[in-house]
Amino acid sequence: MVIICPKCARKHKVNLDMIKSHIDSGKTVSATCRSCKYKFPVLVDQLVDSPPPEKAGNKVQARKICVTLSKGGVGKTTTSVNLGAGLALAGYKVLLVDTDTQGQSSYILGKKPKAGLTELLTKELTPDECVVQARKNLWLLSGGKSLAGVKRIIDRKSFGAEWTLAEAMKPLDHQYDFILIDTSPGWDQLIVNVLFYATEVLVPVALEVMPLHGLSEFMKSLGSIQKYRSEISLKYIVPTFLDTRIKGPQRLYSELKKLYPEYVCTPIRYSESLAEAPSFGKSIFEFAPGSTASADYRELIRKVTMDETALV
């Protein structure tokens, strides 16, 4: 049985036999959430066999998380790929969508797909022909240079340009548990399209130079999108490049936690392994499973899935 914390929605395993006699005898049993420390009474009807899935019709709707920040080199692609690879290892079906002309997701996963997001957006191929399997449970809709041409096509549309991606992705929406969308740095029509498609936003923030400025600028841009699309919300701020040997990044991390306590996740520490893994075409779990970076991304996976037993 599983109980869901009413405050932070984290799932915890519960042994029903151990508490049933207390509940049956009319005693109040209370629980403390191991994640947010919230104390709450346990009621029998709060216990569920498995977490309730989000349904659309009778098909399960994927959680659509975009990984984005206008500032370059903050760990967007590294986080998208390793979050995707980890979720896949935890048993979820994941589609990783690369909307960047740099096309690095395929490189990091050691793949050279013949088709990808460009062919999906131009309708040259069917959605299933555009997606390639990268690992068990992990599929890829690759980006690359050809997306530059697609951006021009979107720009020239006179009506509904911002929904181009959402419309093209529709046939894929119900085939996965998670759809992760990596974006390029900067701000363009394709990023606006991503924000009109995703429902959750994950922002990696490098604990290096002026991270808060980039974040507050992004919050303003997100706010302007939310005026037209209320379904999208900021869910996670993931501090990256935390160097525990020096004080500056720790101070920036504390500042972030004070400003955005409900969104800030456990940081991803600075790790040579993360910088090396891409040239071997491997995720961090394949390249250095015992590294601090692997531990940090596993923690992020537990946070995103709200399952404290994932990849333990």
Ligand SMILES: Nc1ncnc2c1ncn2[C@@H]1O[C@H](COP(=O)(O)OP(=O)(O)OP(=O)(O)O)[C@@H](O)[C@H]1O
């Ligand atoms: N925690 C980390 N420790 C050390 N190196 C890292 C870490 N995270 C990412 N890197 C490395 O930093 C570089 C930039 O990371 P990444 O490509 O993920 O950033 P990005 O935000 O996607 O960049 P861009 O804006 O250009 O798309 C890469 O070489 C990556 O391997």
Ligand SMILES: [Mg+2]
């Ligand atoms: Mg990138």
